[in-house]
Amino acid sequence: MPQNIFVLTGAGISAESGLGTFRDKRGEGIWAKFDPMKLATPEAFARDPEAVLAFYDLRRRNLLNAKPNAAHFALARLEDALGKRDDSLTLVTQNIDDLHERAGSRRVIHMHGELLKARCGRCEAVRRWLDDLTISDICPNCCDAGALRPHVVWFGEMPLALDLIDQALRKADLFVAVGTSGAVYPAAGFVAEARAYGLRTCEINLEAADNADLFDEQRLGPASETVPAWVEELVGGSAE
Numbered sequence: 001m002p003q004n005i006f007v008l009t010g011a012g013i014s015a016e017s018g019l020g021t022f023r024d025k026r027g028e029g030i031w032a033k034f035d036p037m038k039l040a041t042p043e044a045f046a047r048d049p050e051a052v053l054a055f056y057d058l059r060r061r062n063l064l065n066a067k068p069n070a071a072h073f074a075l076a077r078l079e080d081a082l083g084k085r086d087d088s089l090t091l092v093t094q095n096i097d098d099l100h101e102r103a104g105s106r107r108v109i110h111m112h113g114e115l116l117k118a119r120c121g122r123c124e125a126v127r128r129w130l131d132d133l134t135i136s137d138i139c140p141n142c143c144d145a146g147a148l149r150p151h152v153v154w155f156g157e158m159p160l161a162l163d164l165i166d167q168a169l170r171k172a173d174l175f176v177a178v179g180t181s182g183a184v185y186p187a188a189g190f191v192a193e194a195r196a197y198g199l200r201t202c203e204i205n206l207e208a209a210d211n212a213d214l215f216d217e218q219r220l221g222p223a224s225e226t227v228p229a230w231v232e233e234l235v236g237g238s239a240e
């Protein structure tokens, strides 16, 4: 029975909550409709901030209307159950939504940032932000106008908390990737690191990821079914 479990989630875990994924084998993901180089890079923001902010405004509004699904709730249950027996769950997400938190997960590492926060490009202050963002908004911390941006990681920027993630990987026994295509690094490389550290690896996904051959075990199906079933197998018999 694994004691320290590391779970990496991607857009697939939030798909059944109505938030789109970025890429799929049918070519219907967000990045098939929108060009990430025009909407999710620092250069795009410098060139056309209105277009970038409008893209994230739409996603923020969708998120505020979305609800966590059974997969998010199952991971919160897993955190609780492992905590009670002095084991641990490290939950790292590439998602910028807050559905893990709303399902009850207490400790979530958002390596690609958080959509419901804004960051000031001048003073770097980060704060919760639920409204649309405009180029004339004033930073509540430094009072400068025009530098607020979504607190998200764009292509060409460094993901967050990589040291913390590496420490957690080193002490884990089991690595599980849920709903991620394995196309974007460094997250796509965590499974190889996990193997190098001697962890068992498991993929839970709708369809096999690009790096599927690096997983010891594969469970294919919608996350709202596969994740609760996996959690039930792990902790169903234990006193929670």
Ligand code: OAD
Pocket (backbone or CB within 6 Å): 009, 010, 011, 012, 013, 015, 016, 021, 022, 023, 024, 029, 040, 094, 095, 112, 153, 154, 155, 178, 179, 180, 181, 182, 183, 184, 204, 205, 206, 207, 208, 209, 221, 222, 223, 224
């Ligand atoms: P992708 O959109 O690349 O991959 C989504 C994965 O979820 C695919 O493997 C799908 O098969 C799977 N999937 C879809 N529906 C599912 C369901 N109901 N249940 C389970 N799995 C399902 O999303 P990510 O891998 O998260 O980064 O993308 C990684 C990064 O690329 C994102 O964080 C974002 C994007 O560009 C930035 O914006 C920096």
